[in-house]
Amino acid sequence: MVSEHSDTPNGETAPLALKILVAGGFGVGKTTLVGAVSEIRPLRTEELLSEVGQSVDDTGGVDQKVTTTVAMDFGRITIRSGLSLYLFGTPGQDRFWFLWDELSQGALGAVVLADTRRLGDCFPAVDYFEHRRIPFVVAVNCFADARTYGAHEVSRALDLDQGTPVVLCDARDRDSGKEVLIRLVEYAGRMHTARLLDSVG
Numbered sequence: 001m002v003s004e005h006s007d008t009p010n011g012e013t014a015p016l017a018l019k020i021l022v023a024g025g026f027g028v029g030k031t032t033l034v035g036a037v038s039e040i041r042p043l044r045t046e047e048l049l050s051e052v053g054q055s056v057d058d059t060g061g062v063d064q065k066v067t068t069t070v071a072m073d074f075g076r077i078t079i080r081s082g083l084s085l086y087l088f089g090t091p092g093q094d095r096f097w098f099l100w101d102e103l104s105q106g107a108l109g110a111v112v113l114a115d116t117r118r119l120g121d122c123f124p125a126v127d128y129f130e131h132r133r134i135p136f137v138v139a140v141n142c143f144a145d146a147r148t149y150g151a152h153e154v155s156r157a158l159d160l161d162q163g164t165p166v167v168l169c170d171a172r173d174r175d176s177g178k179e180v181l182i183r184l185v186e187y188a189g190r191m192h193t194a195r196l197l198d199s200v201g
């Protein structure tokens with residue numbers, strides 16, 4: 001969590017800001033979702049990684065330098081007065097897992113975006129959050145040309161723990177995105193409370 005709920009000297013409740021991760025396979029709609037719900041102009045931090053590529057073809061035989069752009073999305077949304085969420089869209093490529101370890105520090109929870117045409121792309125994210133016991137919801141981004149599956153079918157296909165919410169959404173739609181985030185905050189709140197009670201009981 002970015003900041004804790006605390007009282008200011010004059011007795012008012014300080015605003016609470018929670019950190020949320022947005023994960024999922026490449027092209028699933030992470031940037032779209034963060035852009036749709038964010039009140040600030042979404043920031044995309046771009047880091048240029050370069051790697052020496054393989055020799056291209058026989059004509060030149062020269063090594064080609066391949067550059068890849070790693071973009072991380074950042075946005076903010078106020079859920080209600082005094083509660084805002086900071087959204088961090090994580091890079092989709094598996095080789096950037098090391099960034100996730102940094103990003104997930106202090107996160108309340110995560111949204112795993114899924115596309116039913118290639119559900120397998122979100123397995124790594126689901127695994128990642130399950131292993132680290134970071135509460136997450138799966139948000140199925142309903143692309144127009146994809147067959148519509150029910151939340152139950154998706155839950156079964158991903159072999160999710162019972163209770164992990166699956167929400168159907170349209171990443172381009174602000175209200176739809178906001179609803180996903182509210183589901184996550186409620187769910188993560190319940191999970192964190194249950195764990196707290198476990199640890200004292």
Ligand SMILES: Nc1nc2c(ncn2[C@@H]2O[C@H](COP(=O)(O)OP(=O)(O)O)[C@@H](O)[C@H]2O)c(=O)[nH]1
Binds near residue numbers: 031143144
């Ligand atoms: N039809 C449709 N296209 C979408 C939707 N969400 C994202 N897109 C498009 O899918 C492409 C990839 O989305 P993007 O947000 O960049 O994916 P990212 O790689 O997860 O950040 C973009 O061209 C979007 O305009 C959606 O809900 N419906």
Ligand SMILES: [Mg+2]
Binds near residue numbers: 030031032071
């Ligand atoms: Mg993106």
